[in-house]
Amino acid sequence: MLQNFAHILVFLIFGAAFVGINITISRLLQARNPHPVKLSTYECGELPEGESWIQFNIRFYVIALIFLIFEVEIAFLFPWAVVFKSLGTFAFVEMMVFVFILIIGLAYVWGKGDLEWEKPANVPDTSVSPLTESKELTQLMAS
Amino acid sequence: MNFYDIVFYLFAALTIASAGVLVFSRNVVYSAVGLLFALSGVAGLYVLLAADFVAIVQILIYVGGILVLLLFGVMLSQKGMRVDIGTGAKQLGPAMIVVAGVLVVLFRMIMKTPWALQSVSEFEPTTNKIGVLMMTDYLIPFEIASVLLLGALVGAAFIARKD
Numbered sequence: 001m002l003q004n005f006a007h008i009l010v011f012l013i014f015g016a017a018f019v020g021i022n023i024t025i026s027r028l029l030q031a032r033n034p035h036p037v038k039l040s041t042y043e044c045g046e047l048p049e050g051e052s053w054i055q056f057n058i059r060f061y062v063i064a065l066i067f068l069i070f071e072v073e074i075a076f077l078f079p080w081a082v083v084f085k086s087l088g089t090f091a092f093v094e095m096m097v098f099v100f101i102l103i104i105g106l107a108y109v110w111g112k113g114d115l116e117w118e119k120p121a122n123v124p125d126t127s128v129s130p131l132t133e134s135k136e137l138t139q140l141m142a143s
Numbered sequence: 144m145n146f147y148d149i150v151f152y153l154f155a156a157l158t159i160a161s162a163g164v165l166v167f168s169r170n171v172v173y174s175a176v177g178l179l180f181a182l183s184g185v186a187g188l189y190v191l192l193a194a195d196f197v198a199i200v201q202i203l204i205y206v207g208g209i210l211v212l213l214l215f216g217v218m219l220s221q222k223g224m225r226v227d228i229g230t231g232a233k234q235l236g237p238a239m240i241v242v243a244g245v246l247v248v249l250f251r252m253i254m255k256t257p258w259a260l261q262s263v264s265e266f267e268p269t270t271n272k273i274g275v276l277m278m279t280d281y282l283i284p285f286e287i288a289s290v291l292l293l294g295a296l297v298g299a300a301f302i303a304r305k306d
Binding site: 001002005009055056058060061062064065066067068069071072073074075076078079080081082083084087090091094097098099101102104105106108109112114 | 150190193195196198200203204207208209211212215216218219220266267268270271273274275277278279282285286288289290292293295296297299300303304
């Protein structure tokens with residue numbers, strides 16, 4: 001068993017070494033001409049405004065919570081899947097009870113609309129109606 | 144000091160160093176990254192204790208689930224990166240006394256516990272045994288776990304709802 005995990009350890013060591021060695025080599029080879037413009041965010045020619053930090057939609061959090069619950073369920077399914085053939089029908093019924101109880105939870109959050117993606121309210125911009133805008137546009141194009 | 148010991152100290156050092164970053168960092172996101180490595184290091188320690196199933200579950204649920212949840216929690220906050228964490232040194236004297244007391248208790252506990260030391264040759268997969276025990280001796284706790292998860296799901300959905 002420890003042998004199999006040793007393979008994972010080898011992967012970890014190689015992954016870390018690959019990143020470390022490559023960064024070191026590029027550090028040794030690169031030319032250094034620091035300039036403040038190089039540190040600015042590229043925004044297709046626009047000057048970037050404000051910070052990159054935005055407040056995330058709370059929906060992400062709810063979905064992550066629900067995901068976590070069902071991930072724990074999956075963790076319970078693994079040892080069951082290993083032995084359920086030798087234990088027979090009884091183990092199958094047990095797991096079905098387990099899954100059913102959690103499906104009640106899924107039905108609850110689904111029915112209550114927690115799985116719905118909350119879209120930002122689409123407020124039409126009433127200051128410029130599309131009609132006047134197109135008129136202005138045609139005027140602009142005519143001139 | 145053989146290969147096993149070297150790997151153990153490697154993972155122990157990784158865990159403790161990342162836990163240090165987690166506690167002492169003033170940036171929440173850096174703390175979250177520290178938590179990522181601390182939890183992964185603990186998973187490595189589980190493997191060295193021959194608990195393969197627990198190690199994988201640790202990565203699956205703690206690193207893959209709870210950490211993501213924590214990061215979303217950080218990203219939900221309006222202040223984000225600039226949130227001021229109160230990790231300053233306050234009440235230094237009383238804190239020292241309490242910490243020293245805890246240290247003494249833990250040290251005595253470590254010294255007095257008869258640790259069940261296991262030789263390296265006894266490593267074998269545990270998932271099968273866990274499955275059999277879960278379906279026979281620990282059937283009621285197993286089914287209660289599903290009710291607990293249901294409660295957590297309904298409660299979390301209720302709290303996270305806006306109205």
